[in-house]
Amino acid sequence: MITEKDIEHIAGLADIGISNDEVPEFTHQLNAILEYLGILDTVEDESTPASGTANVFREDEPRPSLPQEAVLANAGSTEDGFIKAPRVM
């Protein structure tokens, strides 16, 4: 069982923001899903790894990219050709 405290913790980890009156409903919904996911407990692990796949590599070469104006065009806040983000310290 996930508690309301767990929900607040998870919402914090995910940076999604959650108001106090949303907590009970999200807790209820998440517990309903987890109960349903209980079926996965009965899956037996196969120790053999997946086969038939291979890595595909490419050369690390410079290629054309978007012009700076195009990259900045959708940003809410820019300064001197940079995208502005909230302060981190």
Next chain:
Amino acid sequence: MAGILDFSPDDRCNAFITACTGAAFGDGALAGIAVAINDNISTAGIQTTCASRILEGYIPPYDAHAVELLKQEGAAIVGKTNMDEFGMGSTTGTSAFGPTRNPIDPERVPGGSSGGSAAAVAAGLVPMALGTDADGSIRCPAAFCGIVGLKPTYGRVSRYGLIAHAGSLEQIGPMARTVEDVSRLISVITRYDPRDSMMLDQPYSHRPSADVSDLKIGIPTEYFGEGVDMRIATTVRDAIDVLEGLGAETTPVSIPSVRYAPAACCVICASEVSSNLARFDGVRYGPAVDTRKPWHEAYREVRQANLGPEARLRIMLGTLTLSAGYAGKYYAKALAARQRITRDFERVFCDVDVIAGPTTPTVAFRPGEKVSPLSIAGTLTAPANLAGIPAISVPCGDVDGLPVGLQVMGRRFEDERVIDVAYAYEQEVRS
């Protein structure tokens, strides 16, 4: 031949988020054909929102590979279609831009998540559209709206420019009123693109053939049992009889691990969503974050205000299923289930060429009828995403006047064969 298509649809179903009144077109295999694009596929210069407020106003600076190819073949990109927010849902009811209605019965959902594309095609607003499918999001709405929809083999269509929510499961695919048009559309979008590192160079160049003699069809017991409306099971069984009448041979098969598919798909989707949707923080696109506030506070504010409840629930679920103490119980188990399902299909495909069953366990329902937080509509469609195999839904009759879909699944990179089977059925019942 080149020009501007005047597109002003009578969009009673709310199929479109954005309609382009004047859409340019050129020469090529799709010259002058109006194509609608699911709103999670990037279109240069045309707003692309994933049906979320968090991307409202976002104008992609580039085209998705599939859109580039459509334009090269002369198609007119006439608009962006409604969907469940970021593809999470099976009703198109979680869109921030209001639900889409089913053109067959406006009181019912069109299915989802690519419900806008399905409704636009079914209502006759466009002959074809691109949808995306991570757990049934092309096939479910195709079945509910009575059109044809193909989820291609994983790796057959470039995901470059598809705004990812569950990248290991999702493919862009064609939706149209006929199998022939689905075949035309897939033949344009499968050209190799090194920008999707999961893509293989296996272009589709095939004309549908209605010859199914010598074809072996597997009928999985799990697709006709508990949870599947008896009348749908009967309708689909009748459709398979039509294929038998054309010379195909049927044999019962069992894929026991598909019972894990909805849960495994749910965990893998949510886990990938929690990571993929972390980029939507109002910094590079979408409604602007308040840059004067400390970052956690600023991000929480913009994400709470602009992501819908379903998206936030799935982000939390995925954060949990990947976190220490839970990852082994959920994510690792989901991957194990995925491997079992893949192997079960491989085993069955040693004996049969295709597998046929219903696309959905019910017909289109009314909004609110399915109260479960999990989409049960994905029960029969999610297995193909987990196994990476091609699967098509083709209309095969109705129950109470509502369309039923016949689903045909095939071996990896045998999209041609599932198209042929659907085509054979369609041609036979039309003639």
